[in-house]
Amino acid sequence: MCNDYRLMVELASVIEEFEHLKIKIRFPEGRPNIEAREDIRITDTAPIVRTAAGERGVGELVQRRWSWPSPTKKPVYNFRSEGREFNSHRALVIADAFFEFTTPEDPKKKRKNKWMFRKAGEPIFAIAGIWRETEEVGEAFTMLTMEPGPDIAPYHDRQIVILEREAWADWLDPSVSAKTLIKPLPAGSLSAEQVG
Template identity: 85%
Template structure:
Protein backbone atom coordinates (compact mmCIF):
# COMPACT_ATOMS: atom_id res chain seq x y z
CA UNK A 1 0.00 0.00 0.00
CA UNK A 2 0.99 3.61 -0.32
CA UNK A 3 3.98 4.29 1.91
CA UNK A 4 5.53 7.16 -0.04
CA UNK A 5 4.01 10.25 -1.66
CA UNK A 6 5.10 13.71 -2.74
CA UNK A 7 4.16 17.38 -2.66
CA UNK A 8 6.23 19.58 -4.95
CA UNK A 9 3.75 22.50 -4.96
CA UNK A 10 4.26 25.70 -2.93
CA UNK A 11 1.90 26.70 -0.12
CA UNK A 12 0.48 29.66 -2.09
CA UNK A 13 -0.61 27.33 -4.89
CA UNK A 14 -2.22 24.93 -2.42
CA UNK A 15 -4.21 27.80 -0.84
CA UNK A 16 -5.26 28.98 -4.30
CA UNK A 17 -6.64 25.53 -5.16
CA UNK A 18 -8.77 25.57 -1.99
CA UNK A 19 -9.98 29.12 -2.72
CA UNK A 20 -11.24 27.95 -6.14
CA UNK A 21 -13.40 25.43 -4.27
CA UNK A 22 -14.66 28.10 -1.83
CA UNK A 23 -12.92 26.41 1.11
CA UNK A 24 -11.49 28.96 3.53
CA UNK A 25 -8.13 27.84 4.91
CA UNK A 26 -7.04 28.86 8.41
CA UNK A 27 -3.64 28.52 10.01
CA UNK A 28 -4.22 27.94 13.75
CA UNK A 29 -0.48 27.38 14.28
CA UNK A 30 0.69 30.05 11.81
CA UNK A 31 1.54 29.58 8.15
CA UNK A 32 3.71 26.49 7.90
CA UNK A 33 6.95 26.49 5.97
CA UNK A 34 6.15 23.84 3.38
CA UNK A 35 9.09 22.82 1.25
CA UNK A 36 8.80 20.88 -2.00
CA UNK A 37 9.35 17.21 -1.15
CA UNK A 38 9.88 14.38 -3.61
CA UNK A 39 9.40 11.72 -0.94
CA UNK A 40 7.15 11.97 2.11
CA UNK A 41 7.56 8.76 4.04
CA UNK A 42 5.90 7.09 7.00
CA UNK A 43 6.54 9.03 10.28
CA UNK A 44 7.43 12.23 8.35
CA UNK A 45 5.55 15.43 9.15
CA UNK A 46 3.41 16.72 6.29
CA UNK A 47 0.56 19.17 5.68
CA UNK A 48 -3.09 18.18 6.08
CA UNK A 49 -6.30 20.19 6.01
CA UNK A 50 -8.74 19.15 8.71
CA UNK A 51 -12.31 20.18 9.42
CA UNK A 52 -13.23 23.14 11.57
CA UNK A 53 -15.95 22.02 13.98
CA UNK A 54 -19.33 23.52 13.15
CA UNK A 55 -18.08 25.39 10.08
CA UNK A 56 -18.83 24.02 6.64
CA UNK A 57 -16.49 25.27 3.93
CA UNK A 58 -13.56 25.90 6.26
CA UNK A 59 -10.42 23.95 7.05
CA UNK A 60 -7.31 24.20 9.19
CA UNK A 61 -3.97 23.64 7.49
CA UNK A 62 -1.55 22.06 9.97
CA UNK A 63 1.49 19.82 9.77
CA UNK A 64 1.24 16.43 11.44
CA UNK A 65 3.02 13.10 11.55
CA UNK A 66 2.03 10.48 8.99
CA UNK A 67 1.10 7.34 11.00
CA UNK A 68 0.41 6.55 14.62
CA UNK A 69 1.69 3.50 16.48
CA UNK A 70 -0.59 0.46 16.62
CA UNK A 71 -0.89 -1.55 19.87
CA UNK A 72 1.86 -3.79 18.41
CA UNK A 73 3.99 -0.62 17.86
CA UNK A 74 3.79 -0.86 14.03
CA UNK A 75 2.91 2.36 12.18
CA UNK A 76 -0.71 2.74 11.07
CA UNK A 77 -0.17 4.62 7.81
CA UNK A 78 -3.09 3.12 5.82
CA UNK A 79 -6.58 2.40 7.15
CA UNK A 80 -9.35 0.39 5.45
CA UNK A 81 -12.42 2.47 4.61
CA UNK A 82 -14.93 -0.27 3.83
CA UNK A 83 -18.07 -0.14 5.98
CA UNK A 84 -16.99 2.88 8.02
CA UNK A 85 -18.52 6.34 8.30
CA UNK A 86 -15.69 8.42 9.85
CA UNK A 87 -18.04 10.76 11.71
CA UNK A 88 -15.16 12.81 13.17
CA UNK A 89 -11.49 13.72 12.67
CA UNK A 90 -11.53 13.73 8.88
CA UNK A 91 -8.72 15.38 6.97
CA UNK A 92 -7.49 15.99 3.44
CA UNK A 93 -3.92 14.90 2.76
CA UNK A 94 -2.49 17.18 0.09
CA UNK A 95 -0.30 15.60 -2.59
CA UNK A 96 0.67 15.98 -6.21
CA UNK A 97 1.78 12.36 -6.63
CA UNK A 98 2.08 9.04 -4.85
CA UNK A 99 4.19 5.96 -5.36
CA UNK A 100 3.55 2.25 -5.55
CA UNK A 101 6.19 -0.46 -5.78
CA UNK A 102 6.03 -3.71 -7.72
CA UNK A 103 8.25 -6.76 -7.91
CA UNK A 104 10.56 -6.40 -10.92
CA UNK A 105 10.12 -8.77 -13.87
CA UNK A 106 13.88 -9.25 -14.01
CA UNK A 107 14.76 -11.68 -11.15
CA UNK A 108 18.32 -10.29 -11.07
CA UNK A 109 17.06 -6.86 -10.11
CA UNK A 110 17.17 -6.47 -6.33
CA UNK A 111 15.11 -3.30 -5.92
CA UNK A 112 11.39 -3.07 -6.58
CA UNK A 113 10.10 -1.01 -9.48
CA UNK A 114 8.84 2.40 -8.35
CA UNK A 115 5.79 3.94 -10.06
CA UNK A 116 4.64 7.57 -9.75
CA UNK A 117 0.90 8.20 -10.02
CA UNK A 118 -0.51 11.70 -10.60
CA UNK A 119 -4.05 13.00 -11.11
CA UNK A 120 -4.46 13.91 -14.78
CA UNK A 121 -4.94 17.65 -15.35
CA UNK A 122 -4.70 18.69 -11.70
CA UNK A 123 -1.68 20.26 -9.94
CA UNK A 124 -2.67 18.76 -6.56
CA UNK A 125 -5.18 16.26 -5.26
CA UNK A 126 -6.56 15.26 -1.87
CA UNK A 127 -6.31 11.85 -0.26
CA UNK A 128 -9.07 11.06 2.24
CA UNK A 129 -7.57 10.73 5.69
CA UNK A 130 -8.35 10.67 9.37
CA UNK A 131 -6.30 11.96 12.29
CA UNK A 132 -6.18 11.18 15.96
CA UNK A 133 -4.50 12.23 19.18
CA UNK A 134 -2.08 9.67 20.59
CA UNK A 135 -0.17 9.51 23.84
CA UNK A 136 3.02 8.50 22.02
CA UNK A 137 3.35 10.94 19.10
CA UNK A 138 0.66 13.56 19.60
CA UNK A 139 -1.68 14.17 16.68
CA UNK A 140 -1.06 12.00 13.61
CA UNK A 141 -2.87 11.11 10.39
CA UNK A 142 -3.38 8.07 8.18
CA UNK A 143 -4.59 7.51 4.61
CA UNK A 144 -7.81 5.67 3.86
CA UNK A 145 -7.71 2.77 1.41
CA UNK A 146 -10.23 0.90 -0.74
CA UNK A 147 -10.46 -1.61 -3.58
CA UNK A 148 -8.36 -0.48 -6.56
CA UNK A 149 -9.82 1.49 -9.44
CA UNK A 150 -8.99 0.66 -13.07
CA UNK A 151 -5.76 2.70 -13.13
CA UNK A 152 -4.37 1.06 -9.99
CA UNK A 153 -5.53 -2.55 -10.41
CA UNK A 154 -2.57 -3.57 -12.63
CA UNK A 155 -0.15 -2.42 -9.89
CA UNK A 156 -1.79 -3.21 -6.54
CA UNK A 157 -4.80 -4.94 -4.99
CA UNK A 158 -5.66 -1.85 -2.85
CA UNK A 159 -5.39 1.88 -3.35
CA UNK A 160 -5.60 5.10 -1.39
CA UNK A 161 -8.88 7.02 -1.54
CA UNK A 162 -8.40 10.01 -3.84
CA UNK A 163 -11.35 12.36 -3.53
CA UNK A 164 -12.82 14.17 -6.51
CA UNK A 165 -12.51 17.95 -6.09
CA UNK A 166 -16.25 18.41 -5.67
CA UNK A 167 -16.08 16.09 -2.64
CA UNK A 168 -13.41 18.02 -0.69
CA UNK A 169 -15.85 20.31 1.13
CA UNK A 170 -18.12 17.35 1.93
CA UNK A 171 -15.21 15.30 3.29
CA UNK A 172 -14.40 18.15 5.68
CA UNK A 173 -18.03 18.12 6.91
CA UNK A 174 -18.44 15.09 9.22
CA UNK A 175 -22.24 15.38 9.03
CA UNK A 176 -22.04 14.27 5.37
CA UNK A 177 -21.94 10.50 4.94
CA UNK A 178 -18.48 9.22 3.98
CA UNK A 179 -19.71 6.20 2.04
CA UNK A 180 -20.77 7.97 -1.20
CA UNK A 181 -17.55 10.02 -1.19
CA UNK A 182 -15.29 6.96 -1.09
CA UNK A 183 -15.31 5.62 -4.63
CA UNK A 184 -12.72 4.75 -7.26
CA UNK A 185 -11.77 7.31 -9.86
CA UNK A 186 -12.81 6.64 -13.43
CA UNK A 187 -10.30 4.99 -15.76
CA UNK A 188 -7.48 7.20 -17.06
CA UNK A 189 -7.91 9.67 -14.17
CA UNK A 190 -4.37 8.81 -13.01
CA UNK A 191 -1.21 8.97 -15.06
CA UNK A 192 1.58 6.57 -14.21
CA UNK A 193 5.29 6.52 -14.98
CA UNK A 194 8.12 4.34 -13.81
CA UNK A 195 10.62 6.39 -11.80
CA UNK A 196 12.85 3.78 -10.22
Protein backbone atom coordinates (compact mmCIF):
# COMPACT_ATOMS: atom_id res chain seq x y z
CA MET A 1 0.00 0.00 0.00
CA CYS A 2 1.15 3.52 -0.61
CA ASN A 3 3.10 4.77 2.39
CA ASP A 4 5.35 7.25 0.59
CA TYR A 5 4.70 9.85 -2.09
CA ARG A 6 6.32 12.95 -3.54
CA LEU A 7 5.47 16.56 -4.35
CA MET A 8 8.29 18.54 -5.95
CA VAL A 9 6.02 21.06 -7.73
CA GLU A 10 5.73 24.63 -6.44
CA LEU A 11 2.44 25.92 -5.01
CA ALA A 12 1.95 28.39 -7.87
CA SER A 13 2.09 25.53 -10.38
CA VAL A 14 -0.40 23.48 -8.34
CA ILE A 15 -2.85 26.41 -8.28
CA GLU A 16 -2.39 26.88 -12.03
CA GLU A 17 -3.31 23.24 -12.67
CA PHE A 18 -6.55 23.73 -10.72
CA GLU A 19 -7.30 26.99 -12.56
CA HIS A 20 -7.04 25.13 -15.89
CA LEU A 21 -9.83 22.90 -14.61
CA LYS A 22 -11.93 25.92 -13.51
CA ILE A 23 -11.50 25.04 -9.82
CA LYS A 24 -10.93 28.08 -7.63
CA ILE A 25 -8.53 27.51 -4.74
CA ARG A 26 -9.03 29.26 -1.41
CA PHE A 27 -6.67 29.41 1.54
CA PRO A 28 -8.84 29.47 4.69
CA GLU A 29 -5.74 29.32 6.91
CA GLY A 30 -3.55 31.60 4.79
CA ARG A 31 -1.36 30.72 1.84
CA PRO A 32 0.89 27.87 3.04
CA ASN A 33 4.61 27.67 2.48
CA ILE A 34 4.90 24.35 0.67
CA GLU A 35 8.43 23.06 0.19
CA ALA A 36 9.39 20.56 -2.49
CA ARG A 37 9.58 17.13 -0.87
CA GLU A 38 11.06 13.95 -2.27
CA ASP A 39 9.35 11.79 0.35
CA ILE A 40 6.10 12.45 2.20
CA ARG A 41 5.54 9.68 4.69
CA ILE A 42 2.86 8.57 7.14
CA THR A 43 2.26 11.16 9.93
CA ASP A 44 3.91 13.94 7.85
CA THR A 45 1.95 17.12 7.19
CA ALA A 46 1.15 17.70 3.52
CA PRO A 47 -1.16 19.81 1.34
CA ILE A 48 -4.65 18.64 0.42
CA VAL A 49 -7.47 20.36 -1.44
CA ARG A 50 -10.73 19.68 0.34
CA THR A 51 -14.37 20.38 -0.42
CA ALA A 52 -15.56 23.92 0.26
CA ALA A 53 -18.94 23.37 1.92
CA GLY A 54 -21.82 24.15 -0.39
CA GLU A 55 -19.72 25.47 -3.27
CA ARG A 56 -19.08 23.61 -6.52
CA GLY A 57 -15.90 24.48 -8.36
CA VAL A 58 -14.13 25.66 -5.20
CA GLY A 59 -11.53 23.87 -3.08
CA GLU A 60 -9.76 24.78 0.13
CA LEU A 61 -6.02 24.17 0.20
CA VAL A 62 -4.86 23.30 3.71
CA GLN A 63 -2.01 21.31 5.22
CA ARG A 64 -2.92 18.29 7.31
CA ARG A 65 -1.35 15.21 8.83
CA TRP A 66 -1.32 12.07 6.67
CA SER A 67 -3.06 9.38 8.77
CA TRP A 68 -5.10 9.26 11.92
CA PRO A 69 -4.79 6.69 14.72
CA SER A 70 -7.07 3.66 14.62
CA PRO A 71 -8.58 2.18 17.81
CA THR A 72 -5.49 -0.10 17.91
CA LYS A 73 -3.29 3.02 17.54
CA LYS A 74 -1.99 1.94 14.12
CA PRO A 75 -2.07 4.79 11.59
CA VAL A 76 -4.91 4.78 9.06
CA TYR A 77 -3.05 6.03 5.99
CA ASN A 78 -4.97 4.02 3.37
CA PHE A 79 -8.72 3.34 3.40
CA ARG A 80 -10.67 0.86 1.26
CA SER A 81 -13.08 2.54 -1.14
CA GLU A 82 -15.17 -0.44 -2.17
CA GLY A 83 -18.88 -0.12 -1.41
CA ARG A 84 -18.63 3.36 0.09
CA GLU A 85 -19.94 6.72 -1.11
CA PHE A 86 -17.99 9.26 0.99
CA ASN A 87 -20.76 11.86 1.14
CA SER A 88 -18.64 14.31 3.14
CA HIS A 89 -15.06 15.22 4.02
CA ARG A 90 -13.63 14.51 0.57
CA ALA A 91 -10.16 15.74 -0.34
CA LEU A 92 -7.67 15.62 -3.20
CA VAL A 93 -4.16 14.61 -2.18
CA ILE A 94 -1.76 16.35 -4.56
CA ALA A 95 1.34 14.47 -5.73
CA ASP A 96 3.72 14.24 -8.65
CA ALA A 97 4.82 10.65 -7.85
CA PHE A 98 4.14 7.83 -5.43
CA PHE A 99 6.17 4.83 -4.41
CA GLU A 100 5.53 1.14 -4.00
CA PHE A 101 7.92 -1.47 -2.65
CA THR A 102 8.46 -5.04 -3.85
CA THR A 103 10.41 -7.97 -2.46
CA PRO A 104 13.73 -8.32 -4.31
CA GLU A 105 14.40 -11.46 -6.34
CA ASP A 106 17.79 -11.80 -4.67
CA PRO A 107 17.11 -13.23 -1.18
CA LYS A 108 20.44 -11.77 0.05
CA LYS A 109 19.23 -8.24 -0.62
CA LYS A 110 17.85 -6.89 2.65
CA ARG A 111 16.00 -3.83 1.39
CA LYS A 112 12.89 -3.96 -0.77
CA ASN A 113 12.93 -2.58 -4.29
CA LYS A 114 11.49 0.94 -4.45
CA TRP A 115 9.41 1.84 -7.52
CA MET A 116 8.37 5.38 -8.45
CA PHE A 117 5.09 5.82 -10.34
CA ARG A 118 4.23 8.99 -12.25
CA LYS A 119 1.19 9.93 -14.33
CA ALA A 120 2.30 10.08 -17.93
CA GLY A 121 2.44 13.60 -19.37
CA GLU A 122 1.11 15.39 -16.29
CA PRO A 123 3.11 17.49 -13.80
CA ILE A 124 0.80 16.57 -10.88
CA PHE A 125 -2.07 14.21 -10.20
CA ALA A 126 -4.72 13.91 -7.52
CA ILE A 127 -5.35 10.95 -5.23
CA ALA A 128 -8.88 10.55 -3.87
CA GLY A 129 -8.79 11.08 -0.14
CA ILE A 130 -10.95 11.76 2.87
CA TRP A 131 -10.24 13.67 6.06
CA ARG A 132 -11.63 13.58 9.56
CA GLU A 133 -11.22 15.25 12.92
CA THR A 134 -9.79 13.14 15.72
CA GLU A 135 -9.17 13.87 19.38
CA GLU A 136 -5.61 12.55 19.17
CA VAL A 137 -4.24 14.50 16.19
CA GLY A 138 -6.92 16.97 15.07
CA GLU A 139 -7.79 16.96 11.36
CA ALA A 140 -5.97 14.34 9.30
CA PHE A 141 -6.34 12.74 5.87
CA THR A 142 -6.01 9.30 4.35
CA MET A 143 -5.82 7.99 0.77
CA LEU A 144 -8.50 5.75 -0.70
CA THR A 145 -7.51 2.42 -2.21
CA MET A 146 -9.01 -0.02 -4.70
CA GLU A 147 -8.19 -3.12 -6.72
CA PRO A 148 -5.06 -2.51 -8.81
CA GLY A 149 -5.28 -1.25 -12.36
CA PRO A 150 -3.14 -2.73 -15.15
CA ASP A 151 -0.10 -0.53 -14.44
CA ILE A 152 0.04 -1.38 -10.70
CA ALA A 153 -1.04 -5.05 -10.72
CA PRO A 154 2.49 -6.36 -11.49
CA TYR A 155 3.78 -4.60 -8.35
CA HIS A 156 0.99 -4.68 -5.76
CA ASP A 157 -2.42 -6.26 -5.07
CA ARG A 158 -4.00 -2.87 -4.15
CA GLN A 159 -3.53 0.69 -5.31
CA ILE A 160 -4.40 4.24 -4.36
CA VAL A 161 -7.30 5.83 -6.25
CA ILE A 162 -5.85 8.24 -8.80
CA LEU A 163 -8.54 10.42 -10.31
CA GLU A 164 -8.62 11.56 -13.92
CA ARG A 165 -8.22 15.34 -14.15
CA GLU A 166 -11.80 15.85 -15.34
CA ALA A 167 -13.00 14.12 -12.13
CA TRP A 168 -11.27 16.50 -9.68
CA ALA A 169 -14.18 18.96 -9.47
CA ASP A 170 -16.65 16.06 -9.16
CA TRP A 171 -14.66 14.53 -6.29
CA LEU A 172 -14.85 17.86 -4.46
CA ASP A 173 -18.65 17.79 -4.90
CA PRO A 174 -20.04 15.20 -2.44
CA SER A 175 -23.36 15.12 -4.32
CA VAL A 176 -21.56 13.26 -7.14
CA SER A 177 -21.47 9.52 -6.51
CA ALA A 178 -18.00 8.30 -5.51
CA LYS A 179 -18.71 4.98 -7.22
CA THR A 180 -18.83 6.75 -10.60
CA LEU A 181 -15.40 8.32 -10.03
CA ILE A 182 -13.39 5.48 -8.48
CA LYS A 183 -12.04 3.35 -11.31
CA PRO A 184 -8.68 2.16 -12.57
CA LEU A 185 -6.75 4.27 -15.04
CA PRO A 186 -6.29 2.86 -18.55
CA ALA A 187 -3.15 0.81 -19.19
CA GLY A 188 -0.15 3.03 -19.89
CA SER A 189 -1.38 5.93 -17.73
CA LEU A 190 1.35 5.41 -15.14
CA SER A 191 5.07 5.01 -15.70
CA ALA A 192 7.15 2.90 -13.31
CA GLU A 193 10.83 3.39 -12.57
CA GLN A 194 12.96 1.52 -10.05
CA VAL A 195 14.62 4.08 -7.81
CA GLY A 196 15.96 1.98 -4.99
